[in-house]
Amino acid sequence: xxxxxxxxxxxxxxxxxxxxxxxxxxxxxxxxxxxxxxxxxxxxxxxxxxxxxxxxxxxxxxxxxxxxxxxxxxxxxxxxxxxxxxxxxxxxxxxxxxxxxxxxxxxxxxxxxxxxxxxxxxxxxxxxxxx
Amino acid sequence: xxxxxxxxxxxxxxxxxxxxxxxxxxxxxxxxxxxxxxxxxxxxxxxxxxxxxxxxxxxxxxxxxxxxxxxxxxxxxxxxxxxxxxxxxxxxxxxxxxxxxxxxxxxxxxxxxxxxxxxxxxxxxxxxxxxxxxx
Numbered sequence: 001x002x003x004x005x006x007x008x009x010x011x012x013x014x015x016x017x018x019x020x021x022x023x024x025x026x027x028x029x030x031x032x033x034x035x036x037x038x039x040x041x042x043x044x045x046x047x048x049x050x051x052x053x054x055x056x057x058x059x060x061x062x063x064x065x066x067x068x069x070x071x072x073x074x075x076x077x078x079x080x081x082x083x084x085x086x087x088x089x090x091x092x093x094x095x096x097x098x099x100x101x102x103x104x105x106x107x108x109x110x111x112x113x114x115x116x117x118x119x120x121x122x123x124x125x126x127x128x129x130x131x
Numbered sequence: 132x133x134x135x136x137x138x139x140x141x142x143x144x145x146x147x148x149x150x151x152x153x154x155x156x157x158x159x160x161x162x163x164x165x166x167x168x169x170x171x172x173x174x175x176x177x178x179x180x181x182x183x184x185x186x187x188x189x190x191x192x193x194x195x196x197x198x199x200x201x202x203x204x205x206x207x208x209x210x211x212x213x214x215x216x217x218x219x220x221x222x223x224x225x226x227x228x229x230x231x232x233x234x235x236x237x238x239x240x241x242x243x244x245x246x247x248x249x250x251x252x253x254x255x256x257x258x259x260x261x262x263x264x265x266x
Contacts, residue, residue, distance in 0.1 A: 020149050020152060020153065021149075022148065022149045023148070023181070024145055053156070053170065054152065054173045054174045054177065056177040056178055056181070057178060057239060083170075084167075085167045085170040086170060088167055089167070089170045089171050089174050092242050092243055093174060093239035093242065093243060094238065094242070095239075
């Protein structure tokens with residue numbers, strides 16, 4: 001079965017979507033990613049969509065679902081590399097991707113994830129001291 | 132208005148939805164739409180092709196080149212023979228869905244097109260025609 005590879009980068013997972021995805025492949029990626037988050041105890045997910053020349057409501061919803069499920073599993077999601085024409089079209093379509101963090105490229109995406117990881121770790125130790 | 136048929140594709144599977152996106156992209160590049168307009172019509176086509184497949188139990192799309200007083204355009208006609216849409220106005224409303232989608236398909240496709248027409252008859256099917264002109 002066709003699959004999109006998921007790479008482990010330290011505490012994070014990296015997915016780079018390079019193919020025009022049919023709906024089943026989108027759903028497989030959603031399932032695979034949640035499974036890998038649990039398996040690897042990843043704290044963050046980077047989804048590179050620079051290879052996608054369009055994002056429709058189905059793919060947009062999948063990105064939102066992944067971010068939501070990852071959050072419940074204590075991992076942050078950052079979508080990186082969205083093409084400007086895709087961003088313009090998404091807004092006109094009516095999808096503003098609420099709850100999804102985005103970054104222009106992988107470096108900025110990593111920075112976001114690292115900062116958020118530090119923040120969460122600090123909150124945790126602060127909470128411990130208070131308790 | 133002179134229209135030239137470029138091709139027609141049947142939409143019977145998820146792979147066909149991808150095929151429609153690719154064919155519409157090729158046509159959009161061919162008539163010289165800019166990248167943003169290409170992306171808009173490809174995205175609209177993806178929504179409508181999925182609708183035809185999921186709600187219309189399959190259908191087809193006709194792709195035509197248009198020429199009117201020197202400007203070029205692309206017209207896509209999606210047709211299915213599914214159950215039809217009982218209340219078009221409701222179906223056009225963002226957030227309304229009879230299935231499991233986001234309910235952005237029809238309204239979104241309309242916003243992404245220069246011209247949009249929808250005809251539907253209960254029990255007979257649905258036809259959606261969209262046009263994007265080269266700006």
